[in-house]
Amino acid sequence: MQIYRVDSVLSSQGWLRDASITVSDRGEVLALSPQTAAAAHTQHIAGIVVPGMPNAHSHAFQRAMAGANEVRSERRESFWTWRASMYALANSVGPEDLELIATQLFIEMLKAGYTSVAEFHYLHRAPDGTAYPGCNALWRSLDAAAGIAGIGLTLLPALYLSSDFGARPLRREQARFRLSVEEFLQALSLRRRELAQGGDARLHTGAAFHSLRAVPLESLREAAAGLREIDPGGVIHIHVAEQLREVSACVRSCGRRPVELLLDTGLIGPQWCLVHATHANPAELAGIAASGASVCLCPSTEGNLGDGWFDAARLLDAGGTLCIGSDSQASVCPAEELRWLEYAQRLKRRRRAVLGSAAEPHVGARLWRAAAQCGARALGQPVGAIEVGRRADWLVLDPAHPTLAGASEERVLDHLIFAGARAAIRDVMVGGRWVVRGGMHEAEEAIAARFGDWMLRRAPRIN
Numbered sequence: 001m002q003i004y005r006v007d008s009v010l011s012s013q014g015w016l017r018d019a020s021i022t023v024s025d026r027g028e029v030l031a032l033s034p035q036t037a038a039a040a041h042t043q044h045i046a047g048i049v050v051p052g053m054p055n056a057h058s059h060a061f062q063r064a065m066a067g068a069n070e071v072r073s074e075r076r077e078s079f080w081t082w083r084a085s086m087y088a089l090a091n092s093v094g095p096e097d098l099e100l101i102a103t104q105l106f107i108e109m110l111k112a113g114y115t116s117v118a119e120f121h122y123l124h125r126a127p128d129g130t131a132y133p134g135c136n137a138l139w140r141s142l143d144a145a146a147g148i149a150g151i152g153l154t155l156l157p158a159l160y161l162s163s164d165f166g167a168r169p170l171r172r173e174q175a176r177f178r179l180s181v182e183e184f185l186q187a188l189s190l191r192r193r194e195l196a197q198g199g200d201a202r203l204h205t206g207a208a209f210h211s212l213r214a215v216p217l218e219s220l221r222e223a224a225a226g227l228r229e230i231d232p233g234g235v236i237h238i239h240v241a242e243q244l245r246e247v248s249a250c251v252r253s254c255g256r257r258p259v260e261l262l263l264d265t266g267l268i269g270p271q272w273c274l275v276h277a278t279h280a281n282p283a284e285l286a287g288i289a290a291s292g293a294s295v296c297l298c299p300s301t302e303g304n305l306g307d308g309w310f311d312a313a314r315l316l317d318a319g320g321t322l323c324i325g326s327d328s329q330a331s332v333c334p335a336e337e338l339r340w341l342e343y344a345q346r347l348k349r350r351r352r353a354v355l356g357s358a359a360e361p362h363v364g365a366r367l368w369r370a371a372a373q374c375g376a377r378a379l380g381q382p383v384g385a386i387e388v389g390r391r392a393d394w395l396v397l398d399p400a401h402p403t404l405a406g407a408s409e410e411r412v413l414d415h416l417i418f419a420g421a422r423a424a425i426r427d428v429m430v431g432g433r434w435v436v437r438g439g440m441h442e443a444e445e446a447i448a449a450r451f452g453d454w455m456l457r458r459a460p461r462i463n
């Protein structure tokens, strides 16, 4: 057990000054009180403590191509041309490569303020399509990377059965993604049993359906029923309505739009996370809000890929909930995702401070708090707020940093998101353990050297 005396903390009851926080040996907050504890073993945190941000959507291997596809050519560059490059990378990554890339990425996430991550993972087989012995080498690479970095992980193995609507067979470059519904459910059961024995409270399991084009509706229903038996409250994520081409293909094939189709299954509820939902129309946004499902937005990736504009204000007004993800890793910074979430609304509506509310007028504070709590639900982890019973995942901001100069407590997150991004994040704790101190992670130099070497050797063949 450890008691911390903190100068200032954003708890779920609001800002507390000179508070004491008791953290168990398992990394859980046991007590939080406004009085300073006088115990001799109290550790003083000189700074501003805010909840760490869950990253609700990540494809770790794509870190190895961030920044590599920003070139205009004679063809019309789009999500689909980017995807061809992404498949080339996906088909060149083995378990050791994935562990190294993910470790580098997870360290970057921690330094930027993400303290947990949902890894939406669809690489299941060896590059030639054969199964790895045991189940599953690539999943374990992500567990290992999370362990080295010290980040909380919810692994979301994704079902991926078809290349397009109409149950079209997978293409050769998608062979690694395939697990039958039976293999998928068996592998998930096995992983849950293994994790229950392993006892690392930072590792969790959910599940994902890649998209409606990759999972025919019948298979989705069958797999969802199987998932309910394995873990009735388990989180389920799905990419939906990210690209207009996907929306029109869905209408052509099924007579309905993707979000409409998904809502009509009757399956969607609070444990579901709809990733992107970019082209959801007003009726669909109201339907998502009514279902209790969360929406994960990845504004830097959606901007990078030219996906389109999402009406975040309408979803929030309807009572919906939003979280954020780093997705393609074009940016690995929660403050940047939230800034662009707000800026996209401003550019479209030609107004400022769109996503503030009457109850929470400070845009930064509202977005950080809401995305952290919604992200925790999307990850199925007890994180996202500093309160008794949740894991001690938090960031310590340096009040002396120029980014925060003159900022009152209620403006701290406005400054972080709209002015300084990550510059003022000094220390990061996950599960009661310091993983970043003074802006540094203990493994960052060694991992960055190995990652740099790997990129030099491998990147020319990928890009």
Ligand code: ZN
Binding pocket: 057, 059, 120, 239, 275, 327
């Ligand atoms: Zn994605």
